[in-house]
Amino acid sequence: MRVVRVLLAAAVGALALAGCAPVQSGSTSSAKDEKSGQLKVWLFDEVNRGPKEEVVKQAVSEFQAAHAGVTVDVQYIQVSTRAERFKAAFSDAKSAPDVAEFGNTDLAGYVAAGGFADLGQDVAAWSDGKDLSPRVTDTAKVDGKTYGVPWYVGIRALFYRTDVFAELGIAPPATLDDIAATARRIRAAKPDLLGISVGGKYTYGMLPFLWAQGGDLAAQQGGKFKSTVDSAEARAGIAKYTELLRDDSCPPAQCAGNGGDASVEAFRAGKAAMTIGGNFNRTAVDSSAAAGKYAIVPLPGKTAGSIAPAFAGGNLLGVTRSTDRRTLAVQFVELLGGKQYQQKMYQAMGNLPTFTDLQNTVAAEKPVEKPFIDTLNAGTRFVPVTPGWAKVDAQGVLPTMLQQVASGAQDVNTATAAAAQQMNSAFGS
């Protein structure tokens, strides 16, 4: 133990003497605004990247043709390691891109780290900008400032197997309460099927239940966020959702560990009668065991005919604060994020556009997208816009809460109280 004590004493002594502090990389905003050279762009890699790459290539050639002496270097980064990549980029301007695609739930953390530039005036002056859906634009804002152009949105709805429903002679659930009853009825009649495929890690599948009951994740009080998952309404929603994670609809041993992808995967494998899936899952389901045997409806709300508020997930295109080519970067964002290329991205990848007029065209031309657009228009909600949310997300606070209830280790009140405490601690620091 003496070694330890000596080491500790030495370290503390060195601290006291030198008065040192851990390294900080200093302000990252750049004063330069060059009009030529290389523009570095980071986009997310996808499972099936080909079509996306094709559209981006067109945008790059168009941009390079219009700007002599400018080259665009596009890098595709992995979603799973994005946190490390972005952290490194914010700490060292040299390794940072000029333009980046990123998820809107990560925005608050990135802005707090000083990573992205305020694009409010650029978007206001942009001809396409006025048609951006206000609900979606809100997910690009922190404290009233806009830090990105919404590139596409992801909306979830209820997928169900038409053949199973027809065979059992039942209709898709009309209210949120009906979902559990329908799921139980199907599993009782067909024990090989999950009544509904959801998961203990599927936070975005759970949130509509919480919101539909009138609950929310957090409330802002005097500039600080305070968790409200332990409110009566939120608890009611969480109870409704976890009711699905039982042996009579989606057994915890199979479902408790699942996130969104795994939940949809069970539906794709033909092992579930319902699931909560996104418009971005549609192509994958169309090439699976469930192809041609399923339909999509908006996730019903508390009363018949209403729609449960969906999570407004989606990706933004932003300009880093450290860029040396701000004007060029904004122009590239406006090209790739503009109507023309959003339309192309929709055709290539099925990504829902963020412009109201484009959304209406899509819904009119493609009935299969209508449930998603209807859900979007019925009003979407979002996670708390604070850097604390990134911590809540990384620490898996909500999945742990759902899994505690699903596994029977804790009841809803205990689990939500613990989650609220952890969320407050993340918001507080």
Added chain:
Amino acid sequence: MAFAYLAPTLLVLAGLLGYPIYQLVLISLYDYNQEQVSGNAPLNFLGLGNYQKLLSDKQFWTVLAQTVGFAAVCVAGTLLVGTALAVLATRVRAVPRTLLFLAALGAWATPAVAGSTIWLFLFDANFGLVNEVLSGIGLHGMAGFSWTYGQWTAFGLVAAQVIWCSFPFVMVTLYAGIRAIPGEVVEAAALDGASTTRIARSVILPLLRPLLLVVTIQSIIWDFKIFTQIYVMTNGGGIAGRNLVLNVYAYQQAFAASEYGLGASIGVVTTVLLLAITVVYLRVLKRSGEVL
């Protein structure tokens, strides 16, 4: 004069070990998040605040206890399997011995992520070979059984994987140790009428003691720091985090959430614990008369 000879080593150690530990301790005393790293927020000196937060967290103690228990089971299992197979290897002919060594070295050489994933495939609830075989031999309850759901089955599965990939080190080391025991010593004991168990207990075991100590301490340090197997096989710590061990907990709570200050304090606590184990180890070695 002695210091002059040691200087190059000390310099390398100071640079590669001292400086990182210094930074680790330093960071653990601050509120140091991504905002502070990229210079967008002022530094806030917390003193022992991070340690206080950590030590007052009930989950930390649960995770620490789980880590100790899990490491203990892994170490005991590794030593047991490794020793048994080392003894077996000294008793069989060349061909089976070569096969045994090839199999062991294969397990040893498999990267942790790949090994964990393969085990997951084998133990998959619906498509796994293990459940198929078990239900095939009449245990119908095992069809669709999820090994990773329950806390104890999940820990058991991961422990088995850890033992599988770390017993070869013990086996190879002890095999070499047993082979190095002079044949005359064993022969003399046998001539004096000692039974096989008596020879094993009073002759072979004392001669192997130094080696056993080394592999034990090595295993303790490795298994205490386990990350990959838990992270991959229980999908980041199991249902509701009930399969978390210290390193995965540190990663999830601190590094993924960009709370580097808190993460550094967990690092310091782990380092101190392992240093304590090492010091005990050195003491024991000294007492047993080994020259260091």
